[in-house]
Amino acid sequence: MRLHLPPILLLPNRRLVYSAMLLFSLAVFYKIFIGTTADELSTVVRPATATQDFKQAETASSNRRSFTVKDGDFLKDGEPFSFHAGMAHYWRRPPQYWEDTMIKLKALGLNTLQTYISWNLHEPEPESYDFEGALDFAEYFRLAQKHRLLVIARPGPFINAEVDQGGFPYWLKRLNPEMKLRTHDPAYFQYVTRWYEKLLPIMKPFLYANGGPIILVQIENEYGSYHACDQQYLLDLRDLTRKLLGPDIVLYTTDGPNATRIACGRVPDTVTTIDFGAGADLADVTKIFRESVPVGPLVNSEFYPGWINHWGRDWNTVPFEPVVKSTEELLRINASFTYYPLVGGTNFGFTVGANVYKGQFLPGTTSYDFDAPVSEAGDLTEKYWKLREVFKKAGLVPEGDPPLIASPKGKYGTVHLKHAGSVFANLKNLSPSDLVRSENPVSFENLNQPYGFVLYRTTVHRKFRDPAVLSIPQLRDRATIFVNQKVVGVLGRTSGLTDVNIFIRPGQVLDILVHNEGRITVGDMTDDAKGLGRIVTLQNETLTGWEHYPIRLPSYPVKDPRPLDLADTAVVTPSDWNVPSFFTGTFESRPARDVFLRMDNWAQGYAFINGYNLGRYWPAQGPQMTLFIPGVFLSSTEANVLQIFELSQAPSSAADCVVELTDEPVMEPKTVYRHRASYANTPII
Template sequence: MGARLLYLLLLGLLYEQPRGDRSFTIDDDQNCFKKDGVCFHYISGSIHYFRIPAIYWKDRLMKMYMTGLNAIQIYVPWNFHEPEPGMFNFEGDGALEHFLDLANETGLLVIVRPGPYICSEWDMGGLPAWLLNKKDIVLRSSDPDYLSAVNSWLSVLLPRLRPRLYNNGGNIISVQVENEYGSYHACDYSYMRHLFHTFRLYLGDDVVLFTTDGNTDRELKCGSLQGMHATVDFGPADDAKKAFDLLRRYQPTGPLVNSEYYTGWLDYWGGNHSTASPQMVSHGLQTILEMGANVNMYMFEGGTNFGYWNGADYKEQYKPITTSYDYDAPLTEAGDPTEKLFALRSVISQFLPVPEGPMPPPTPKYDYGVVKLQKVGDITDFLDILCPGGPIVTRYPITFEDAKQYFGFMLYRTRVPWEIPDMTSLSDPFNGVRDRAYITIDGSFTGVLERDHVRMINVTGSAGDWLDILVENMGRINFGSFVNDLKGLVSNLTLGVDILTDWLVYPLNIDGLIAENWPHMHRNHIIMAAQPESHTGPAVYTGTFKTAVTGDTFLKLFKWTKGQVWINGFNIGRYWPDRGPQVTLYVPGNILSNREMNNITVLELESAPEILLIFLIDRPIISKNDHGF
């Protein structure tokens, strides 16, 4: 251990850069940050690079700069950068250092929140699902298995940040340790101290380390720690003076900081689209700035939960978060300035000089028209290519994590054990469906079991029929005490009073196959498997379209029910207009081609319309209440 510690200390010295007069510190006497020896206040906005295609990063950063912000705040999602243990991705849309450099070129300072837990309404709060391979692991605690994984991750991430610290010539002015830890049940100070010393080891003694917690005694008590600057979060509907007075009990001196001033809120499937008026948000910002406090607006642009990256909350029941993370933020999901942005800019101009010149315009949006799809086949027609290694044979169901299939879909198959001529209950007595199960018997779609909502359906069938249950992971819980959210069938199902056994479990590599241009390069499958007479149950549909220009668009699946969409192999996310509030899916123009045919693949899970049409339109519909839906 001594030799390893010496190695890490030498590594830290290697990353030190000549600092000259650059410094970013806390002055407890004047209750302010000091940048290069002068009192400094930041007005910042949150942006999630991992929710925005890299090609648009510069555009979004420039719009934030032109609003008058002098800083941005980012999370770093561990699971996005280490999808498998020891396999790291810092390229493409994960090019963290490139993003930091772009912010620096734009003139923006950066506040980094690297976790290891980040919440962010992101799958499992940014923690990798592969941690759950250890069944008894205690997340966000001093559990040795958890700390071992955390130490490994931080040994990769933090050295990447060190040369970009402000004191070392970069633009990172402060770094958060963990995230809203006071909202977690553990209240493990040993864990927080371990993280504090680890951050100091890799980042040095000069960087400002801080914590963020909600504005209650319990949250600030369990989330703050001596040696780190405590900050608070609250929204425009809260009493700013009361929140900062409470913060002063735990942070008696130094600058006041609201690390998450809410400009809007997230959306859940089945809820209403959240909004916050420009007047209320701008008035709250003015109040904070008049108190001499520092502020970060969460979010300034939300972006999109592409693929399967959305998280979920558990408040009496499981509540998955929508694909859109628009957040009613000052910049829309597609990066367009809003009335709220200009209202905030007006407030900021009273406290900081706002750059002169026009705000960059919205990116072009296009109506590409109607695309006709055709059915390729039911999902069960392709088990041999979606699961080429064959099924896992098991007496009782296993979880996604058992199969090391962390996202997407798995199919559970067994035989109907006896004749069921009369309607008989297929039930989930222990609420073990995580999160939706699509039931087919002998090829006929029968219904859906849904976590916390639908625990039983009635079925009929014959002895020996295939009973197929396609289970969808709808996103792991990202906040609170239940982030160890296993997926799949986590308990037994019963038919009548009998427990179903003897399963064949197929982990489905749908994304991998589509990335190889399936089914478009395999037209024989379309011809062989086409079944236009049946549009119910989990099935694959495809289509193509041409365009002379490429730009952002929005996919509207009118009268489709629920599923997943890929365009040119890129998973643009989940659709569920039947439940809402989100109706359209954002399609970034960078994934489209104006030279070749654009391929669309749809996995509809329940029921497709009789006429298989989808629409590519030039405006979003993120609320079912929007005019025109």
């Protein structure tokens, strides 16, 4: 083969040739490393913070990755882009099921995963952080990218999400009861800053520009519905986020389609989005939005295919028809949207919060099924299949038949339980820390008791008239009253009862078991410290000299799950069945499969399987009659240990002390929930 050299290399004066080549090399070096601006350089030099996973996944194409907003459109790598997302919270499904979430999200025809990040779970105590196991959202993001999904991250710091205190750690108010949450109050914002300085550097390698899947990050959450309307707070939060994630990250806000809410919640130099449910009049919603935001992408950041549920209310369902219709309309106008949620999951442990509606305190159910397209147990509903037809017609469903099958369920039959001691018999095991004594009652927060239960105890030293009125006006939330360890009454925030008549003699012990039923998730959180409050009176006389017994029960997630250490009670009297007590039993699950725990004859309490807290059951109130048990919480080789903490009254005899492990959930009664059709003149709450 004959080599054809450029004419310059054929010149006889080789020194001239070498000089020309040197000058050319210097010119190229200057252009790339000196003449190029910092911004230009960042587009050709990959950030050093990108993870090895992303380096392997993206290679040369990452140098051209960008996600921006221009002329009212999202641009992904310079091309117009709309996202179709599904919300799925990582902590509401065991990590062994995360990949299943991604597969079902992708198979529906969606291109993006959305999730909140719940501060209270990751920083359970000040500067004590947890990002492992069920809280390893970095692994969640990796799995999303493995399945070619983008990610929208919503780090709060307030998230609502129907979680305890809207995602705020319980200890914030312990450190400073006067701090003003969700404002630029330095007493509050210093902890936000410290949290973000820990959180956002973990997120940064996962940004789209860095080779990762994150395209959008939310500022706060539906802030326009909050009374403070503190614009300085939002600006400070925006600037802190950009400082830690970089100036080019696309930030956004979400609010209801209402001019006042949008005005209070939007932030300069970010994308403004709205949220609304299935069946909304899209023309009406768009008109309201465009009157406030003339230019910008049209985004429904929370498109509700179902609705939340509370104890004591009917189970909400939303038919598939309005969900399908609204989806078709959003696709037709090329809007971006997120199903909130696509997969609901479960409020394991004590993670669920409560709402206040028209003055009534409403604790959330353990199930976060939401009547979503994918059920609490991860099964595909009729709603899912109907939506998949819509996305398939739009050419958005990946080719091929994905392995979309329901997970097999167990049906392990009846489990007999035995009495394992009252709360008093187990007090030494479950409240092993030093006894706390105080003249007046101490709150859960100041006892370093984040969730669950505290037993308050005092002794009456003088005679009161019969009956005497016991009053707990600041009770948060439910109190079982005992005189000498016999139940004499129950007070509660859900019932509205704060007074009870009791008979008590000098020298008798007054015990009050207080149950934290969940901190308020949204709205005014200033008066939600858990416990007896500051004053307890008996016949208008303040009771003093209190002992406090925080009851240590596992929440979720659990690092080292193991059954509760309960009393070995040899003798059980008939009266023991009426006192809050523990019950235990065993069963085998071969193979271990997802299953539902049905407790029709029980009243209210918590269930634990092999040390995992399944959450609250409350069939006496309904509508949730079963608790979901993931198969990964069970053993295929050893007997499973089921433990129940019943707060009210167990079945009347040992023969009736049974539960059933079945293959179907039971939620009853049901009702059809209809989302607002028109948002004109929506009141501010």
